[in-house]
Amino acid sequence: MSGDSALLFEVRDQVATITFNNPAKRNVFDAEVRERLADVVGQVRRDAGIRALVLTGAGGHFCSGGDLRNIAAAGLDTAGWRHRMRSLHEWLHDLITLDRPVIAAVDGAAAGAGFSLAMMADFVLATPRAKFCMSFLKVGLVPDMAAFYTLPRIVGVQRAKELMLSARDVGAEEALRLGLVMELHAPEVLLDRAQALATSFVGASPTAVSLIKRALEQAPGASLAALVDAEVNAQALAAATPEHREAVRCFLDKQALPFSWPAAAKS
Incomplete structure (x- = not known):
């Protein structure tokens, strides 16, 4: 893992970690980060040995959003903006639909595209000093990076409208109440907790994890009949895996199960 890049990528013990690494600019989401992120998301997607992503x-920030200075200097016309946004779509889709758990560990600013990136995760952990902001309207833009897809699914349409149209800051405690954040932890233990959650999935059935994520992604717009049918097919596939058979053996032999959600340390 090189310390010179604005985005670091590391795989250790079957867990991948992506770190936004430009703290002097609050980990701005610039062209270098976009290109590097597309590459590493593709690597994760192709590597079945990676069982979770963090x-x-x-430097005390998650991601402060787009680089407005460079955006202004680019002088993009409408066609240029369309091209810029469409270039994001492939890896955005790959990250949101990744068949393995994604855990965001948010400290400090998660603004604009940074907020959108956090919402792509399955689980968001944050520190008490984390701050979320759908800041796009402040600069006359609309939310992007799939926020129109992710945010209403998390907080509901009315609250998503309020967060997008007010462009206001949301502190960590409110983010927890709204369901944007699952857990709050002190800065010194945040990443350890995220890594512990990610590592726990090394023992989980990758088939079952994938099937659960796929069903939940479809759930908001699906009928009862469609979801029950998906459940039937998914359970038949999961029951045929060696991970299921091994877990049943451990249970019957009164041994520790391969997968267990780790208890959070007090912080």
Whole structure:
């Protein structure tokens, strides 16, 4: 893992970690980060040995959003903006639909695209000093990075409208109440907790994890009949895996199960 890059990528013990690494600019989401992120998301997607992914930021910030200075200097016209946004879509889709758990560890600013990135995760952990902001309207833009897809699914349409149209700051405690954040932890233990959650999935059935994520992604717009049918097919596939057979053996032999959600340390 090189310390010179604005985005670091590391795989250790079957857990991948992506770190936004430009703290002097609050981990701005610039062209270098976009290109590097597309590459590493593709690597994770192709490597079945990676069982979970952690997103985090260095230096007390998660990601402060787009680089407005460079955006203004680019002078993009409407066609240029369309091209810029469409270039994001492939890896955005790959990250949101990744068949393994994604955990975001948010400290400090998660603004604009940084907020959107955090919402792509399955689980968001944060510190008490984390701050979320759908800041796009402040600069006359609309939310992007799939926020129109992710945010209403998390907080509901009315609250998503309020967060997008007010462009206000949301502190960590409110983010927890709204369901944007699952857990709050002190800065010194945040990443350890995220890594512990990610590592726990090394013992989980990758088939079952993938099937659960796929069903939940479809759930908001699906009928009862469609979801029950998906459940039937998914359970038949999961029951045929060696991970299921091994877990049943451990249970019957009164041994520790391969997968267990780790208890959070007091912080």
